[in-house]
Amino acid sequence: MARKFIIDTDPGVDDAQAILMAHAHPDVDLLGLSVVSGNVGLSHTLTNACHLVDLMREPVPVFPGCERPLGPRGEDAAFVHGSDGFGDLSLPEPVARPEVEQAANALVRLINEHPGEITVVAIGPLTNIAVALLLDPQLPDKLDRLVVMGGAVTGKGNVSNISAEFNIYSDPEAAALVFEAFDQIDLVDWEATMAHSYSFKVLDAWLASGTDHAKLFDRVSQAIRKFVVSEHGERLMRAADALAMAVALEPQSIQASSQCAVDIELTGSLTRGQTVVDWDSRTSKQPQCRIVTAFDMDRFLHLNEQAFKPFRAS
Numbered sequence: 001m002a003r004k005f006i007i008d009t010d011p012g013v014d015d016a017q018a019i020l021m022a023h024a025h026p027d028v029d030l031l032g033l034s035v036v037s038g039n040v041g042l043s044h045t046l047t048n049a050c051h052l053v054d055l056m057r058e059p060v061p062v063f064p065g066c067e068r069p070l071g072p073r074g075e076d077a078a079f080v081h082g083s084d085g086f087g088d089l090s091l092p093e094p095v096a097r098p099e100v101e102q103a104a105n106a107l108v109r110l111i112n113e114h115p116g117e118i119t120v121v122a123i124g125p126l127t128n129i130a131v132a133l134l135l136d137p138q139l140p141d142k143l144d145r146l147v148v149m150g151g152a153v154t155g156k157g158n159v160s161n162i163s164a165e166f167n168i169y170s171d172p173e174a175a176a177l178v179f180e181a182f183d184q185i186d187l188v189d190w191e192a193t194m195a196h197s198y199s200f201k202v203l204d205a206w207l208a209s210g211t212d213h214a215k216l217f218d219r220v221s222q223a224i225r226k227f228v229v230s231e232h233g234e235r236l237m238r239a240a241d242a243l244a245m246a247v248a249l250e251p252q253s254i255q256a257s258s259q260c261a262v263d264i265e266l267t268g269s270l271t272r273g274q275t276v277v278d279w280d281s282r283t284s285k286q287p288q289c290r291i292v293t294a295f296d297m298d299r300f301l302h303l304n305e306q307a308f309k310p311f312r313a314s
């Protein structure tokens with residue numbers, strides 16, 4: 001029986017990659033995309049999610065979520081992903097349309113309809129998940145797994161608050177609610193992403209398949225590739241959301257991890273949004289996060305490659 005997934009997402013280039021990975025996997029039943037603002041505003045992330053549904057050629061519902069964080073509004077990632085999140089391609093309007101049901105309500109409904117069966121893969125800011133928790137505080141007991149892309153576990157972040165990572169920094173209040181409520185989270189952080197980068201040459205080999213999804217991804221990823229070259233002088237892809245999806249798809253391919261308590265800093269003038277990790281069990285807090293530090297790179301690359309081959313439904 002296929003595993004039931006919900007992807008909470010803010011598409012975004014690497015979000016697109018992760019969603020295509022899940023859809024291409026033969027063991028996944030994708031129940032929906034719950035969409036949040038993050039990389040860019042909600043109007044764009046919703047449109048991008050609908051473009052991906054068109055590409056997948058399956059009626060995956062797209063649920064519109066929160067358009068702003070629980071706390072103060074932070075920064076976006078338009079300078080990396082393009083102002084529309086998809087490389088400013090001026091794509092035509094998608095055929096797929098968002099559902100009327102809001103994302104937090106849909107999360108609560110679907111998880112209650114399938115208790116103990118659903119994996120939620122959260123690859124954007126955690127606002128939708130936090131609101132769902134406020135609607136149903138018992139939600140953590142009804143999930144199979146929660147996989148989160150977020151954090152920088154030794155403080156090597158990627159936003160203006162240098163010790164924080166984008167998804168957590170975008171809504172620290174939401175992240176704090178989620179990390180407090182769940183007693184088990186698989187956490188894939190930015191530093192793990194950096195350790196699992198791969199070359200443009202590898203990506204180009206995947207995209208040479210010539211499928212519609214390969215052609216679209218080739219186009220939407222051009223802006224982020226130019227940014228990486230200009231900013232870092234490297235021809236390497238850093239696919240944070242794809243790594244989180246690989247962990248969700250194949251937990252057996254995790255090669256190294258640490259079980260630790262993780263808190264979210266909310267008030268530090270230099271450290272707001274930091275994931276504070278109790279590496280040495282110095283507090284009494286329950287260690288609720290499996291922090292993934294190494295994943296089988298061959299399997300990671302294989303799962304990505306499959307995303308750009310003809311889908312099973314095509």
